[in-house]
Amino acid sequence: MKSAQQLDQEAKSLLAGLPETLSAKDRLAIPVCPMPSQDAHARCRNMQEVALGYSEDQAVLEAKRCLNCKNKPCVALCPVSIDIPRFVQLVAERKFRQALEVIQESSLLPSICGRVCPQENQCQKNCTVGKSHKSIDQAVAIGRIERFVADWARENNVSVEVRIAPATGKKVAVVGSGPASIAAAADLRKAGHDVYMFEALHKTGGVLVYGIPEFRLPKKLVETEIRKLEDMGVHIETNYLVGRTRTIDELMKEDGFDAIFIGTGAGLPKFMNIPGENYVGVFSANEYLTRSNLMKAYDEKAAQTPIYHARRVAVFGGGNVAMDAARTALRLGAENVTVIYRRTREEMPARREEVEHAHEEGVEFLMLSQPVAVRGDEKGRVCAVTVRRCELGESDESGRRKPVEIAGSDYDLPFDCVIVAIGNASNPLIKMTTPEIEVNRRGNFIVNEETCETSIPGVYAGGDIVLGAATVILAMGQGRKAARAMNEYLKGK
Amino acid sequence: MNKILYKRQLSAEVFEMTVEAPLIAHERKAGQFVVLQLGDDFNERIPLTIADADDEKGTITLIFQAVGEGTHRLARLNEGDCIANLLGPLGRPTDVHKYGRVVVVGGGIGIAPSYPIAQAMKACGNEVRVVMGARNRDLLIFEDRMRSIDENVIIVTDDGSAGIKGLVTGPLEELCQTWKPNCVVAIGPAVMMKFCALTTKKYGVHTLVSLNTIMIDGTGMCGGCRVVVDGQMKFVCVEGPEFDGHLVDWDNLMQRQQTFREFEQNRHHKCHIDMQIEEGRA
Numbered sequence: 001m002k003s004a005q006q007l008d009q010e011a012k013s014l015l016a017g018l019p020e021t022l023s024a025k026d027r028l029a030i031p032v033c034p035m036p037s038q039d040a041h042a043r044c045r046n047m048q049e050v051a052l053g054y055s056e057d058q059a060v061l062e063a064k065r066c067l068n069c070k071n072k073p074c075v076a077l078c079p080v081s082i083d084i085p086r087f088v089q090l091v092a093e094r095k096f097r098q099a100l101e102v103i104q105e106s107s108l109l110p111s112i113c114g115r116v117c118p119q120e121n122q123c124q125k126n127c128t129v130g131k132s133h134k135s136i137d138q139a140v141a142i143g144r145i146e147r148f149v150a151d152w153a154r155e156n157n158v159s160v161e162v163r164i165a166p167a168t169g170k171k172v173a174v175v176g177s178g179p180a181s182i183a184a185a186a187d188l189r190k191a192g193h194d195v196y197m198f199e200a201l202h203k204t205g206g207v208l209v210y211g212i213p214e215f216r217l218p219k220k221l222v223e224t225e226i227r228k229l230e231d232m233g234v235h236i237e238t239n240y241l242v243g244r245t246r247t248i249d250e251l252m253k254e255d256g257f258d259a260i261f262i263g264t265g266a267g268l269p270k271f272m273n274i275p276g277e278n279y280v281g282v283f284s285a286n287e288y289l290t291r292s293n294l295m296k297a298y299d300e301k302a303a304q305t306p307i308y309h310a311r312r313v314a315v316f317g318g319g320n321v322a323m324d325a326a327r328t329a330l331r332l333g334a335e336n337v338t339v340i341y342r343r344t345r346e347e348m349p350a351r352r353e354e355v356e357h358a359h360e361e362g363v364e365f366l367m368l369s370q371p372v373a374v375r376g377d378e379k380g381r382v383c384a385v386t387v388r389r390c391e392l393g394e395s396d397e398s399g400r401r402k403p404v405e406i407a408g409s410d411y412d413l414p415f416d417c418v419i420v421a422i423g424n425a426s427n428p429l430i431k432m433t434t435p436e437i438e439v440n441r442r443g444n445f446i447v448n449e450e451t452c453e454t455s456i457p458g459v460y461a462g463g464d465i466v467l468g469a470a471t472v473i474l475a476m477g478q479g480r481k482a483a484r485a486m487n488e489y490l491k492g493k
Numbered sequence: 494m495n496k497i498l499y500k501r502q503l504s505a506e507v508f509e510m511t512v513e514a515p516l517i518a519h520e521r522k523a524g525q526f527v528v529l530q531l532g533d534d535f536n537e538r539i540p541l542t543i544a545d546a547d548d549e550k551g552t553i554t555l556i557f558q559a560v561g562e563g564t565h566r567l568a569r570l571n572e573g574d575c576i577a578n579l580l581g582p583l584g585r586p587t588d589v590h591k592y593g594r595v596v597v598v599g600g601g602i603g604i605a606p607s608y609p610i611a612q613a614m615k616a617c618g619n620e621v622r623v624v625m626g627a628r629n630r631d632l633l634i635f636e637d638r639m640r641s642i643d644e645n646v647i648i649v650t651d652d653g654s655a656g657i658k659g660l661v662t663g664p665l666e667e668l669c670q671t672w673k674p675n676c677v678v679a680i681g682p683a684v685m686m687k688f689c690a691l692t693t694k695k696y697g698v699h700t701l702v703s704l705n706t707i708m709i710d711g712t713g714m715c716g717g718c719r720v721v722v723d724g725q726m727k728f729v730c731v732e733g734p735e736f737d738g739h740l741v742d743w744d745n746l747m748q749r750q751q752t753f754r755e756f757e758q759n760r761h762h763k764c765h766i767d768m769q770i771e772e773g774r775a
Contacts, residue, residue: 200712201580201712202530202577202580210710210714238578239578240580241580241581241712244520244581245516245517245520245582246516267712267713267714268714268716269715271716271719273726278720278726278745280752281752283717287709287715290709290714290715291709295538295709296535302534302535303537304536304537304561304760305537305538305709306753308753379751380744380748427714432731
């Protein structure tokens with residue numbers, strides 16, 4: 001693997017060799033700039049960020065690959081419709097501040113989205129450059145350029161001033177402080193409302209802080225983004241659990257809120273419902289990651305919150321959270337970490353980049369395997385997992401081939417820790433205390449698709465509480481959509 | 494920020510604090526708890542039951558035993574200091590209604606959370622008897638408050654240094670036979686609650702227990718607090734902390750409480766020594 005310096009040198013010499021004005025053919029001839037990253041052997045034992053980010057010349061070179069095509073397939077697939085070709089052109093011209101301004105017209109969180117968005121399924125999916133090369137890997141690396149712009153701005157203390165409309169006298173509550181709520185709070189505040197953000201935990205950021213590990217998303221970045229909200233005048237109240245500290249009804253009727261946005265996410269961990277799941281050493285991915293990320297248990301000298309030490313860790317599931325949990329377990333010193341998934345690597349919902357990173361770091365993959373029981377020793381501690389082999393059958397409604405268990409194929413594998421990462425359901429707390437909110441059978445809030453309004457007038461919802469476990473950027477998209485509708489609603493009040 | 498208005502040491506390791514928390518004081522009901530965290534990145538989140546509250550003054554009372562690093566740090570705060578993070582009220586309130594005759598059993602530090610329940614049970618018209626137990630006289634707390642609810646409160650200690658020598662299950666069994674309660678509320682160490690539940694089961698008396706499990710967020714997110722009740726997985730933080738004591742899988746609960754025992758013992762030892770050094774005792 002090439003070092004960051006080597007990659008930067010390569011970009012410099014390629015840039016120097018480019019003609020003054022570039023034809024489409026010239027642009028298509030520029031190779032994709034690889035992302036510099038920490039060496040796999042070193043990084044699997046530290047918590048520092050894996051991907052190091054483009055240098056200035058790498059970003060400029062990569063931006064020059066964009067054809068600025070007419071149909072802009074990238075914008076169409078961006079959940080918050082960032083004017084991608086425009087900011088990419090500005091990066092190509094080294095006008096980074098203007099590039100930031102363009103991004104921030106649509107997104108408040110470029111440093112985060114540049115890192116955790118699944119660009120291969122969004123902006124980069126139908127990129128004309130990728131199509132011309134007949135490979136999605138050859139698409140313009142929009143996410144990496146976006147990240148560069150955000151990091152450049154932070155490192156150079158450049159910020160775009162946000163214009164706040166004159167005060168409307170309306171008071172709005174935003175419940176939760178994850179991506180959906182951050183996006184909604186920003187747009188509501190810009191419209192001149194008095195915005196109060198309520199977070200249950202002692203730190204803001206939601207899943208960005210408790211869920212996504214430091215090595216994928218440094219927590220300093222999240223703090224910086226939240227500070228932007230505070231600078232805009234959003235009031236942030238931590239340690240405030242809506243549904244318990246105050247109910248939705250009390251906020252509306254007693255505390256004088258004119259509208260409420262609920263962005264409380266999908267915070268209730270699912271379990272497999274197999275025997276032995278309550279043995280000591282079985283954790284939800286939420287618990288395992290929260291201990292490490294929010295409570296900093298990886299820093300064993302300083303942190304008071306313990307984390308379970310295990311030599312052989314099994315992770316159930318195949319999504320991004322499963323990859324995060326597996327890679328965290330490695331970093332905490334596990335000798336062997338195995339991801340157990342019932343389909344094959346092709347069907348895994350995790351981003352390919354995450355799977356590759358995990359694989360490089362030494363995570364093992366046991367595919368076509370369904371855990372059917374967890375075994376415990378006489379003290380009730382995990383000692384093995386019973387696995388049943390599967391084969392792929394017919395395609396299901398999601399288009400993926402369905403795993404079919406093979407009878408009589410069970411066998412035991414020794415493990416001393418199990419992390420269950422098979423997804424989250426929505427938290428029932430608000431529903432419990434506000435029964436008139438309509439939810440579907442999964443517990444997700446039912447909202448008007450155009451406005452994100454719930455069954456209670458003036459109460460809106462977005463993000464994973466509506467979508468089920470989805471992505472950061474989709475949640476942000478919903479937050480913005482809801483804020484637009486709320487701003488309209490409040491005009492009429 | 495939640496200012497500590499009053500602090501008192503109740504016994505060698507047990508402390509009482511009254512803390513400013515107007516919203517929690519207003520909303521809380523008997524049986525609910527808070528989670529606190531002492532600021533910065535590294536302090537742990539500590540669940541504590543609300544022992545008392547004053548809506549007018551906007552305060553809540555917390556009782557805790559300095560057993561881990563977090564509670565030791567909490568014990569070192571003084572009146573005028575602030576608890577950086579205090580979340581609540583959490584959990585479902587106790588199912589308080591008119592049962593008729595209610596026995597409230599509190600064991601050790603569990604006496605504190607059983608007090609507001611005894612209070613609420615009495616306030617809605619129940620006849621209430623109180624049994625409170627501890628290892629020894631020094632660890633008995635809330636005796637006066639409990640006596641205000643039941644002037645014939647039954648006191649039990651392991652070593653006989655106060656009240657009857659023995660376990661709370663002794664007087665509980667006697668009450669079940671002679672007084673025939675309609676409901677028993679037992680709060681204390683898991684093993685105590687387990688045997689209280691086994692005792693009342695013989696007499697078919699409905700029994701509520703308040704579970705104190707490992708917990709991080711207290712809002713339903715981590716699942717660390719899960720217990721098996723009637724064969725079903727339940728989260729103590731949102732579906733509890735109170736459950737039907739006859740339906741709890743006690744052995745699994747007690748095993749799960751031991752998950753981080755080694756870590757906690759090491760830290761407890763270290764904190765204890767630090768505290769003694771500070772106080773000039775070592």
